[in-house]
Amino acid sequence: MPTATVNGVQLAYRDEGAGRPLLLIHAFPLNSAIWERQIGPLARHYRVIAPDLRGFGASQIGPGAASMDQYADDLAGLLDQLGPGARRVALGGLSMGGYIAFAFLRRYRERVDALILADTRAQADTEEGRQTREQSARLAEEQGPGAIADQMLPKLLSPHASDELRTEVRRMIETNHRAGIAAALRAMAARPDSTPLLATIDVPTTIIVGAEDSLTPPSDARAMHDAISASRLVEIARAGHLSNLEAPDPFNAAIHALLTGEIAWGGGGGSSW
Ligand code: MLT
Numbered sequence: 001m002p003t004a005t006v007n008g009v010q011l012a013y014r015d016e017g018a019g020r021p022l023l024l025i026h027a028f029p030l031n032s033a034i035w036e037r038q039i040g041p042l043a044r045h046y047r048v049i050a051p052d053l054r055g056f057g058a059s060q061i062g063p064g065a066a067s068m069d070q071y072a073d074d075l076a077g078l079l080d081q082l083g084p085g086a087r088r089v090a091l092g093g094l095s096m097g098g099y100i101a102f103a104f105l106r107r108y109r110e111r112v113d114a115l116i117l118a119d120t121r122a123q124a125d126t127e128e129g130r131q132t133r134e135q136s137a138r139l140a141e142e143q144g145p146g147a148i149a150d151q152m153l154p155k156l157l158s159p160h161a162s163d164e165l166r167t168e169v170r171r172m173i174e175t176n177h178r179a180g181i182a183a184a185l186r187a188m189a190a191r192p193d194s195t196p197l198l199a200t201i202d203v204p205t206t207i208i209v210g211a212e213d214s215l216t217p218p219s220d221a222r223a224m225h226d227a228i229s230a231s232r233l234v235e236i237a238r239a240g241h242l243s244n245l246e247a248p249d250p251f252n253a254a255i256h257a258l259l260t261g262e263i264a265w266g267g268g269g270g271s272s273w
Contacts, residue, residue: 014035014049016048017047017048021088022090022259028185029056031052034244035048042252051074054074055183056180072100072107076107090259092118102122113203114205114259115206116255118244119209121223123194134185145177145178148173155214160246195227199229206254207228207232210242210246211237212239213241215241236251
């Protein structure tokens, strides 16, 4: 994977295909490998850029605490290095990637021309949620990514996922640094409420959710759809939180429909994927 030094930290990223740029932000506690089933088909039509966030995959962790703003600044700095063709992007984030997409919109709105919010939510954590994050951060620091995989795997995939996919996701989690995982947990706990941002989003937006997502359920996706006027909601049957891995075909079709403008805003519609 190529690397770029951004904000003093070496970030690894995937950059495949040509044409309209699509920046995909991975979920927690994973890395850009979650996008492999998207990059293959979508890079035939678009330039797909998928970084490992600082502290994940092959990227360095860097000094100090992480934050959604810091991750967003890293993405903007990476795009700066990828040339004028990557200045303005279609931005997609899954779960924590969605939280980072909200931070990116707050800071670099003019650089986003379409938005994909997948298996994510706009609300901040509750106080109880913050305490659980801190316990998980300590677990990651003391016992490493395997303990986080044990804790999270049942929530990431639906009962329909294959054993092979479960093993693949566990391996992805286990390649991460324990400090990077802990930093992201604390960063998610500190993230602001993005609900007020939703009504201001005026770029074409597709919200995707696995019908069996128990971490960020369809009710969260519907709330975002109701608040973002230029949005379409795609609910994918028999898929859990990592809907892009469990159901790549409908997930990719939803992105393709957004980027080709083949959908009737607010009313759904088909795609020619
Ligand atoms: C994720 O998939 O990125 C995380 O589960 C999000 C979260 O824990 O809030």
